[in-house]
Amino acid sequence: METTMTLLRDPGAAAPQRRRVLVTRAIDPAVIEVLRAHVELSLNSDDADWSQLELIERLQGHWGALVTVGERIDAALLDACPELRAVCSLGVGVNNIDIAACTARGVVVTNAPDVLTETTADLGFALMMAAARRVGESERFLRQGAWTRWSCDFFTGMEVHGATLGILGMGRIGQAVARRGALGFGMPVIYHNRNPLPAEMAEPLGARWVSFDALMQEADHLVIVLPYSANVHHIVDARALGLMKPSATLTNVGRGGLVDELALADALGAGRLAAAALDVFEHEPAVPQALLDRPNAVLTPHIGSATRTTRRAMARLAADNLIALAGGSDPLTAVNPQVLG
Numbered sequence: 554m555e556t557t558m559t560l561l562r563d564p565g566a567a568a569p570q571r572r573r574v575l576v577t578r579a580i581d582p583a584v585i586e587v588l589r590a591h592v593e594l595s596l597n598s599d600d601a602d603w604s605q606l607e608l609i610e611r612l613q614g615h616w617g618a619l620v621t622v623g624e625r626i627d628a629a630l631l632d633a634c635p636e637l638r639a640v641c642s643l644g645v646g647v648n649n650i651d652i653a654a655c656t657a658r659g660v661v662v663t664n665a666p667d668v669l670t671e672t673t674a675d676l677g678f679a680l681m682m683a684a685a686r687r688v689g690e691s692e693r694f695l696r697q698g699a700w701t702r703w704s705c706d707f708f709t710g711m712e713v714h715g716a717t718l719g720i721l722g723m724g725r726i727g728q729a730v731a732r733r734g735a736l737g738f739g740m741p742v743i744y745h746n747r748n749p750l751p752a753e754m755a756e757p758l759g760a761r762w763v764s765f766d767a768l769m770q771e772a773d774h775l776v777i778v779l780p781y782s783a784n785v786h787h788i789v790d791a792r793a794l795g796l797m798k799p800s801a802t803l804t805n806v807g808r809g810g811l812v813d814e815l816a817l818a819d820a821l822g823a824g825r826l827a828a829a830a831l832d833v834f835e836h837e838p839a840v841p842q843a844l845l846d847r848p849n850a851v852l853t854p855h856i857g858s859a860t861r862t863t864r865r866a867m868a869r870l871a872a873d874n875l876i877a878l879a880g881g882s883d884p885l886t887a888v889n890p891q892v893l894g
């Protein structure tokens with residue numbers, strides 16, 4: 554007997570017609586084809602930058618959205634798009650999505666953990682090394698045709714192997730950075746996290762939990778991979794920077810809002826910190842002039858997860874989440890699973 558009455562949750566409710574899904578940015582065409590087999594798609598094939606108003610207009614009548622870390626999904630948008638039931642992001646960080654507002658309205662949110670862990674850790678490590686060994690600065694010097702002679706103190710930087718690696722935020726990406734440092738470069742690892750890792754995870758890395766202040770004081774190279782929330786806004790501020798060794802470096806692959814960028818630029822300019830490497834900024838894509846002016850800052854445009862393989866995997870996970878929800882199943886990586894029932 555066919556049943557039409559037993560659905561306990563809305564996102565997967567048996568649909569008389571295919572769900573309509575808006576894909577807000579251009580993503581891997583192979584993933585689009587996978588999605589197309591399950592839902593009705595609206596695309597942004599030109600990868601245009603939509604204003605918030607345009608995003609709201611385009612979302613009208615859509616049940617689901619496949620979004621990136623660039624779209625703002627807030628209460629006003631949700632109220633203006635009452636048919637929206639599923640927001641599936643291809644990013645792991647969800648600070649662009651008001652999770653509480655989604656939960657209050659029964660909108661399922663999913664993200665894309667795991668698939669980008671190693672790739673983002675690769676970039677974090679690369680940036681840390683670039684800052685320590687002055688790669689950006691010396692490359693610019695060479696390109697400017699300024700290289701005329703060699704000397705013993707020519708672009709001398711800081712040692713990486715054997716130096717103390719400090720990690721702020723010891724989640725999946727933090728642990729992957731720690732593995733690179735401990736196992737590949739013989740670096741003693743210290744970290745600060747809300748909760749210390751279980752011993753079976755910390756011991757193989759020789760990773761030692763320390764207080765926030767001790768992390769700032771003891772790290773030779775600090776790598777920030779903390780998820781952003783209002784509680785940790787500017788957690789690395791002028792006071793925290795003041796605790797760091799003048800020979801230390803700071804790398805941020807978490808979110809820009811974790812670091813007070815102007816205080817960082819001051820510290821770099823005054824020689825209170827040797828170098829920094831930033832892949833994320835508080836008001837992306839804007840980068841403060843004070844940072845652009847610092848030769849000892851390596852600056853990249855939020856490319857932590859940017860390899861073709863990983864970007865495809867991120868999009869595929871978001872698509873799989875949408876497909877599961879559209880078919881009445883639980884998604885693989887719900888951020889607010891309470892909405893599911």
Ligand code: DGY
Pocket residue numbers: 622643644645646647669855856857858859
């Ligand atoms: C994420 O997924 O949060 C990353 O920052 C995107 O590259």
